[in-house]
Amino acid sequence: MSYDKILEVKDLVVEFKTDRGIVKAVNGVNFDVFKGKTIGIVGESGSGKSVTALAIMGLIPNPPGRIASGQILFNGKSLVNMEASEMRKIRGNKIAMIFQEPMTSLNPVFTIGNQIEEVIELHQPHLSNIERQAKAVDMLRLVGIPSPEKRVNEYPHQLSGGMRQRVMIAIALSCEPDVLIADEPTTALDVTIQAQILELMKKLQKELGMGIILITHDLGVVAETCDSVSVMYCGQIVESADVETLFNHPTHPYTKGLMDSIPSFDSTSGHKKERLQTIEGMVPSLFNLPNGCNFQDRCSKVTESCRGMKGDPVLKPSKGEGHFVACFNPLS
Amino acid sequence: MSTEVKQSKSLLHSALLKVISEKLSLIALIIVGIYFLVAILTSAGILASDWNKEVGASYMPPSSSIIFGTDIFGRSVFQKVVKATETAVAIGIVVSCISILIGTTMGMIAGYFGGFIDELIVWFYTTFSSIPSIMLLVAIAFILGKGTMTVFLSLGVTSWVGLCRIVRAEVMKHKEREYVHAANAIGATHSRKLIKHILPNISHLLIINFTQTFDAAVKSEVILSFLGLGVVGRPSWGTMIDDSKLELSRGVWWQLAAATLAMFVIVLAFNILGDALRDALDPKLKGK
Amino acid sequence: MNLYLYIFRRLLYVIPVLFGVCLVIFVLFNLVAPDPAYTLLGKHATIQQINELHHELGMDKPFIVQYLDTVKTAFTFDFGYSWASKQNIWDMIKAGAGPSLSITGPLYILSSLLSISLALLVAYFRGKFIDKFVLVLSIVGLSIPSLAIILFGQWFFAYKLGWFEISGYENGFPNFIPYVILPIILYVFIFFGGDTRFYRAVILDEAYQDYVRTARSKGLSEYKVMFKHVLKNSMIPILTNLIIQIPSLILGLLLAETFFSIPGLGAMVVKAINNSDFPVIKAMTILSAFGFILFNVLTDVLYTVVDPRMKLK
Numbered sequence: 028m029s030y031d032k033i034l035e036v037k038d039l040v041v042e043f044k045t046d047r048g049i050v051k052a053v054n055g056v057n058f059d060v061f062k063g064k065t066i067g068i069v070g071e072s073g074s075g076k077s078v079t080a081l082a083i084m085g086l087i088p089n090p091p092g093r094i095a096s097g098q099i100l101f102n103g104k105s106l107v108n109m110e111a112s113e114m115r116k117i118r119g120n121k122i123a124m125i126f127q128e129p130m131t132s133l134n135p136v137f138t139i140g141n142q143i144e145e146v147i148e149l150h151q152p153h154l155s156n157i158e159r160q161a162k163a164v165d166m167l168r169l170v171g172i173p174s175p176e177k178r179v180n181e182y183p184h185q186l187s188g189g190m191r192q193r194v195m196i197a198i199a200l201s202c203e204p205d206v207l208i209a210d211e212p213t214t215a216l217d218v219t220i221q222a223q224i225l226e227l228m229k230k231l232q233k234e235l236g237m238g239i240i241l242i243t244h245d246l247g248v249v250a251e252t253c254d255s256v257s258v259m260y261c262g263q264i265v266e267s268a269d270v271e272t273l274f275n276h277p278t279h280p281y282t283k284g285l286m287d288s289i290p291s292f293d294s295t296s297g298h299k300k301e302r303l304q305t306i307e308g309m310v311p312s313l314f315n316l317p318n319g320c321n322f323q324d325r326c327s328k329v330t331e332s333c334r335g336m337k338g339d340p341v342l343k344p345s346k347g348e349g350h351f352v353a354c355f356n357p358l359s
Numbered sequence: 360m361s362t363e364v365k366q367s368k369s370l371l372h373s374a375l376l377k378v379i380s381e382k383l384s385l386i387a388l389i390i391v392g393i394y395f396l397v398a399i400l401t402s403a404g405i406l407a408s409d410w411n412k413e414v415g416a417s418y419m420p421p422s423s424s425i426i427f428g429t430d431i432f433g434r435s436v437f438q439k440v441v442k443a444t445e446t447a448v449a450i451g452i453v454v455s456c457i458s459i460l461i462g463t464t465m466g467m468i469a470g471y472f473g474g475f476i477d478e479l480i481v482w483f484y485t486t487f488s489s490i491p492s493i494m495l496l497v498a499i500a501f502i503l504g505k506g507t508m509t510v511f512l513s514l515g516v517t518s519w520v521g522l523c524r525i526v527r528a529e530v531m532k533h534k535e536r537e538y539v540h541a542a543n544a545i546g547a548t549h550s551r552k553l554i555k556h557i558l559p560n561i562s563h564l565l566i567i568n569f570t571q572t573f574d575a576a577v578k579s580e581v582i583l584s585f586l587g588l589g590v591v592g593r594p595s596w597g598t599m600i601d602d603s604k605l606e607l608s609r610g611v612w613w614q615l616a617a618a619t620l621a622m623f624v625i626v627l628a629f630n631i632l633g634d635a636l637r638d639a640l641d642p643k644l645k646g647k
Numbered sequence: 648m649n650l651y652l653y654i655f656r657r658l659l660y661v662i663p664v665l666f667g668v669c670l671v672i673f674v675l676f677n678l679v680a681p682d683p684a685y686t687l688l689g690k691h692a693t694i695q696q697i698n699e700l701h702h703e704l705g706m707d708k709p710f711i712v713q714y715l716d717t718v719k720t721a722f723t724f725d726f727g728y729s730w731a732s733k734q735n736i737w738d739m740i741k742a743g744a745g746p747s748l749s750i751t752g753p754l755y756i757l758s759s760l761l762s763i764s765l766a767l768l769v770a771y772f773r774g775k776f777i778d779k780f781v782l783v784l785s786i787v788g789l790s791i792p793s794l795a796i797i798l799f800g801q802w803f804f805a806y807k808l809g810w811f812e813i814s815g816y817e818n819g820f821p822n823f824i825p826y827v828i829l830p831i832i833l834y835v836f837i838f839f840g841g842d843t844r845f846y847r848a849v850i851l852d853e854a855y856q857d858y859v860r861t862a863r864s865k866g867l868s869e870y871k872v873m874f875k876h877v878l879k880n881s882m883i884p885i886l887t888n889l890i891i892q893i894p895s896l897i898l899g900l901l902l903a904e905t906f907f908s909i910p911g912l913g914a915m916v917v918k919a920i921n922n923s924d925f926p927v928i929k930a931m932t933i934l935s936a937f938g939f940i941l942f943n944v945l946t947d948v949l950y951t952v953v954d955p956r957m958k959l960k
Binding site (some may be wrong): 413463482485486487489490491493494495497498499501502578581582585586588589595597600601602604607608612615618619622623626627630631634 | 664667668670671675676679680681689766769786787789790791792793794795798799802806874895898901902906917920921923928931932936939940943
């Protein structure tokens with residue numbers, strides 16, 4: 028049962044209307060989320076990762092944004108054209124999300140207990156006041172907040188960033204969702220706290236068996252926590268595979284470039300192995316994408332045919348099972 | 360160290376582009392431009408120079424020849440409205456300049472030097488803003504006596520506190536920034552740091568404040584006229600509106616209508632322009 | 648730190664401001680204002696008469712004593728007598744407060760309710776037609792001079808159509824009602840633009856905060872998001888704006904009271920200005936400044952109650 032597919036994203040296209048015309052922030056994205064598994068979505072800022080997450084939650088601000096085409100299936104049911112009231116029953120209940128900015132994501136004028144209880148009250152109305160309060164305390168204990176009975180009456184500003192992110196996780200998990208979307212959950216936190224939060228998410232995943240979509244720009248985080256990875260660039264997935272395959276045989280030059288830009292240590296001597304590589308250039312503007320491959324101007328392996336091609340490269344199976352890459356001239 | 364300065368210049372530039380690119384704010388800008396042009400032409404004597412001349416009988420209603428009718432002395436209301444544009448634009452500009460001069464100087468000094476000077480200036484403007492501005496206006500107008508200069512000074516002296524507060528807070532932020540430390544390192548004097556380095560970085564606040572103060576001053580002139588403290592010797596929209604209080608019961612509505620309309624259009628245009636500029640220059644201040 | 652101590656400290660901080668206000672008033676009215684002898688005695692006064700008057704008004708005392716007298720007036724509310732009517736000023740103020748409040752009270756409640764609920768409505772429908780419509784309406788309303796609105800309103804609705812009393816006033820409830828309806832309506836219109844725009848901006852400012860996204864991600868309805876999460880956070884600037892308006896209610900409405908012949912404090916001030924009646928203007932200036940300062944303290948204290956982030960310091 029551990030390979031149950033709970034969420035399926037198919038050919039998702041999200042458009043935004045701007046002063047300078049319509050922009051496809053997400054352009055034909057596919058991936059699946061399985062029960063008890065974590066899928067990492069990696070990319071630079073502006074690659075469309077967060078928009079994908081918001082699309083799944085049904086929280087694309089409209090206007091200016093909208094899901095132009097594609098499907099999002101949750102347990103086989105389409106979320107894209109779902110009634111707003113029905114979607115609200117899923118949001119926060121079956122699919123929950125935690126955000127990048129723990130400092131500002133909690134409402135400053137309500138106690139954290141109140142904010143946890145709110146989501147429980149909404150999705151589990153049968154619980155009595157006392158049961159609900161007890162559950163809020165339990166959730167705080169679950170996410171490792173010391174003396175939760177006391178903390179439950181405190182306000183967000185009385186907590187550190189790491190503690191606040193734990194509260195966010197408590198809110199997200201209090202209805203035991205099937206899918207948890209974590210959008211850069213540790214980016215704003217200190218390194219030591221980062222590790223704690225990731226550890227906590229892994230532990231809770233084991234207990235609750237949910238599927239996690241982890242959005243990050245940090246391949247180190249992916250290596251530690253994910254089962255499979257999709258690399259996004261300019262609103263498209265350019266490579267996807269299970270973690271081991273991706274790290275051992277990156278096939279897209281962009282993936283390779285991302286990996287080379289992580290500092291690594293020689294495990295035997297403890298010395299830095301080599302100079303850090305960087306990816307030259309900048310992400311092209313979505314208003315002004317080049318013909319052919321979007322990565323051409325930054326690619327070390329670019330050929331004339333990459334530039335000449337009509338249309339973007341499409342995902343094609345690569346070596347190894349479940350390994351896909353969208354590249355005209357993949358690394359061997 | 361000049362990167363911040365450059366950024367702010369290009370911010371102004373891009374803000375102006377944004378204002379021009381939007382239809383509504385472009386129209387507002389053009390309207391403001393027309394009013395300013397009319398003001399310049401009247402003060403040069405090219406337009407409405409004979410506003411004081413009798414063109415017909417007393418209180419002639421609007422007709423095809425005298426578009427807004429005549430006033431009690433048989434003068435053309437239209438000519439008066441045009442001439443009054445000069446008064447209004449002068450009031451708007453002078454009052455804004457006085458208010459910006461006082462507000463910016465005090466705010467920058469308070470924010471930059473801090474300590475006792477800051478406390479003194481904060482005390483001063485808290486005191487000043489505790490007194491209702493209408494009372495202060497009246498008191499100052501009393502002391503200076505009636506006249507155009509009184510309108511300039513009393514409105515200018517009562518409208519700098521808001522800007523002073525904002526400038527002070529902004530300068531406090533800026534003086535901790537790297538570019539000011541960098542200026543420190545090369546031994547720049549206080550006044551050089553303030554004027555050459557910090558001032559350009561807060562200039563957008565002054566522009567936003569200009570549009571707001573201009574509006575407020577033009578509107579306040581009406582109240583001053585009502586209190587008998589307005590401009591003398593030349594027509595103003597305020598005195599025209601105030602005059603109409605005795606005319607309406609006789610059915611003479613055109614003086615009120617003409618002056619109100621003239622004022623409404625420029626105040627509205629400045630409102631729209633101010634909003635557009637503020638959105639373009641300082642997204643944080645949106646709508647406030 | 649407890650709340651009472653905070654209030655006490657806040658009040659202590661007010662003292663220099665109060666002395667400052669008195670200083671400004673003293674400088675304006677005692678130092679630089681033209682000699683009142685002219686106004687009071689006419690052009691043909693003898694030097695002896697002028698000297699006597701100066702003595703009577705305490706103008707021959709040293710400046711420091713005159714300043715302290717001003718401070719004393721401020722704390723005892725013993726404002727002396729009007730130069731024009733020779734009445735006791737404190738009595739005049741007491742008599743004028745009722746009529747003024749009979750307009751400003753209902754006006755304050757009506758216009759606050761209207762603008763806050765409209766602001767919530769348009770924030771809820773932000774970007775939609777109704778939002779743009781109200782925004783345009785409020786900017787248009789903001790751009791018409793208030794004197795024109797009053798003159799036109801009185802002429803059209805009271806004189807032409809005869810729907811309301813043109814002017815006048817009767818003391819006591821409910822006798823005053825027919826006289827205050829039109830001024831209230833006109834002023835609701837005058838205040839509507841600025842207030843609605845302000846409240847809309849405050850509410851929209853909150854509507855784009857991160858915690859609102861969190862609230863939505865919980866599955867809360869848009870209604871709950873607006874009226875629970877956003878409203879409670881916008882309460883702080885809204886409350887400040889509401890409370891800070893209260894002292895001006897007592898000052899009355901200069902324009903409306905004059906044109907509708909309502910014997911309130913606003914009309915009193917206008918009359919005093921026309922008569923160069925310094926003691927009355929001085930008294931009203933001191934009174935309204937003190938009201939403003941006290942209500943400022945009140946908003947600060949309320950902050951600490953409404954906003955858990957505010958530490959008492």
